[in-house]
Amino acid sequence: MKSAADNRSADLVMTGGVVHTMNPAGHLASGIAIKDGRIVRVGTPLQVQAMVGPETEVVRLRGRSVLPGINDAHLHGAWLGLRWPDLLLDRLTGTDNLAPDSRLGKAEERRAAILRTGDLLASLGITSYTEPGLGPCEHDGGGRFGVEVLREYADMAARGELKARVSALLLFAEMDGRSSLPDVVAGLRDLTPPAEVPGWFKVTGVKIFADGIPPMRTAWSDEPYEDGTHGAPLVDGDSLDERENALTTMIETVAAAGHQVAVHATGSRATRTVTRALAGAPGRRHYLVHGDVLHPDTLKTMAAAGIGLTTQPGIAAAASPMLRDALGQAALGHAWPVRDALAAGVRLCLSSDAPMLTPDWRHGVAAAATRWAVDGAPDQRLALDQALRAYTIAPAWQDGAESWKGSLEPGKVADLCVLDAGLLDVHPADLPEVPIAMTLVDGKVVYER
Ligand SMILES: [Zn+2]
Structure with a gap:
């Protein structure tokens, strides 16, 4: 059953990238939706698109990677x-x-x-x-x-x-x-x-x-x-x-x-x-x-x-x-x-x-x-x-905090690190050359390149 909150539109939707969820199954997703500092949805472009309303800011990732905040x-x-x-x-x-x-x-x-x-x-x-x-x-x-x-x-x-x-x-x-x-x-x-x-x-x-x-x-x-x-x-x-x-x-x-x-x-x-x-x-x-x-x-x-x-x-x-x-x-x-x-x-x-x-x-x-x-x-x-x-x-x-941070899953805090490349296309040795595009803490942008 969907709660009322699920039906409200998100503050921010990022879509079209590679979302490294770090959930227990190690799933990759391509979009993420955030509202009131929390992650409200992680999934396919279609699934997160459904969270877009007139007030929603949409970030097109264009293949870039999203990680949980480091x-x-x-x-x-x-x-x-x-x-x-x-x-x-x-x-x-x-x-x-x-x-x-x-x-x-x-x-x-x-x-x-x-x-x-x-x-x-x-x-x-x-x-x-x-x-x-x-x-x-x-x-x-x-x-x-x-x-x-x-x-x-x-x-x-x-x-x-x-x-x-x-x-x-x-x-x-x-x-x-x-x-x-x-x-x-x-x-x-x-x-x-x-x-x-x-x-x-x-x-x-x-x-x-x-x-x-x-x-x-x-x-x-x-x-x-x-x-x-x-x-x-x-x-x-x-x-x-x-x-x-x-x-x-x-x-x-x-x-x-x-x-x-x-x-x-x-x-x-x-x-x-x-x-x-x-x-x-x-x-x-x-x-x-x-x-x-x-x-x-x-x-x-x-x-x-x-x-x-x-x-x-x-x-x-x-x-x-x-x-x-x-x-x-x-x-x-x-x-x-x-x-x-x-x-x-x-x-x-x-x-x-x-x-x-x-x-x-x-x-x-x-x-x-x-x-x-x-x-x-x-x-x-x-x-x-x-x-x-x-x-x-x-x-x-x-930190005793794995129930509310550390992975990109609905309900957790929206702490995110967006990289300027698809991580899976980069040799780990070259990772230091990949710029950080954006950092969010609690759903707020604290750094943008
Ligand atoms: Zn030390």
């Missing part, structure tokens, strides 16, 4: 707004000496950085992101990861000033640094996070750092470094056992407080230990961040326990030689095994970790689809559709 599952928005276009990977690869970060000390500076990121992301078709780690323990006082940024997001969301939907993770430690169980317990007790602004801003969980990164020899690894060391957890403790126990207890404590747990883990021992802890923790939709080295048993446990993986194809592309130099060929065989992860049944999100890398997801898809690693690494290339899911519906699941 959701970057791990992007430091305030920090990116501060530094763009300077990217940190240049420092990791030693090709550039970046100027030190300036500061976000004042409210207007924080707001300006978030607005700048919003404009940049809108121009890239990105309509949602996870801001991974804001809290009270920022060690350099630069203001990029502080509680003030968290509150600024909430205020801007309430005023309708955000151009992208933001999920935020709390951080009770230094970014990329050491942490302690008492700090986390105190943080959970003392910090009252800002309230959710439905659809636009939500604190979804807590970020934890289990270890460092392989090129710095700080990843906690089964495979030894050249000097025979294995790295260690970044969590305080007097012995390796104590540090491991503190990490596990930290994960359990955060989960027991009702939070989603997102754990930075890169070395094979870190990813294994964290996976085991998350599998035993209450709650759901916990996930590993980066997951540089993942052994098959770890992937199996992740899949069985519903633990997700959020990783960065651009980092894999750039850092594979460094990982091999640090940990050897054996570790490289288990490095960024995204295809194996999907085959095992792990929920995979791809992201930029901007400003580590460019937030331009087109480069991420190209890296994921064309294989990134050095000689001797197993083939972990993704199909285009797999990579696109990892930037749309999978991160919507990570």
Whole structure:
């Protein structure tokens, strides 16, 4: 039976293109109709034409592609707004000496950085992101990861000033640094996070750092470094056992407080230990961040326990030689095994970790689809559709929001990315050359080429 709403005409109809719905069946459609910020119909030209009334704006796609708005599952928005276009990977690869970060000390500076990121992301078709780690323990006082940024997001969301939907993770430690169980317990007790602004801003969980990164020899690894060391957890403790126990207890404590747990883990021992802890923790939709080295048993446990993986194809592309130099060929065989992860049944999100890398997801898809690693690494290339899911519906699941965003289906929010070409006609390696034609959030055009 048709409701009255179905019979009213749409605000906007796009027709004559390729609509990548990202619905469970992976359907392609050729038209989409939008009303009051929601998708009201997806289908054939005839089906969406039926939604056209005298007031309806009609966009002829002429073969161009429509995707759900891109959701970057791990992007430091305030920090990116501060530094763009300077990217940190240049420092990791030693090709550039970046100027030190300036500061976000004042409210207007924080707001300006978030607005700048919003404009940049809108121009890239990105309509949602996870801001991974804001809290009270920022060690350099630069203001990029502080509680003030968290509150600024909430205020801007309430005023309708955000151009992208933001999920935020709390951080009770230094970014990329050491942490302690008492700090986390105190943080959970003392910090009252800002309230959710439905659809636009939500604190979804807590970020934890289990270890460092392989090129710095700080990843906690089964495979030894050249000097025979294995790295260690970044969590305080007097012995390796104590540090491991503190990490596990930290994960359990955060989960027991009702939070989603997102754990930075890169070395094979870190990813294994964290996976085991998350599998035993209450709650759901916990996930590993980066997951540089993942052994098959770890992937199996992740899949069985519903633990997700959020990783960065651009980092894999750039850092594979460094990982091999640090940990050897054996570790490289288990490095960024995204295809194996999907085959095992792990929920995979791809992201930029901007400003580590460019937030331009087109480069991420190209890296994921064309294989990134050095000689001797197993083939972990993704199909285009797999990579696109990892930037749309999978991160919507990570946000606990797959019922209302992440795919193009009737009833969901009208967050769209329109590309200036038919995606199926483009080799993934050439995707970065395809312009973004239009970005819609909540049915509103936030970018038009
Ligand atoms: Zn990050």
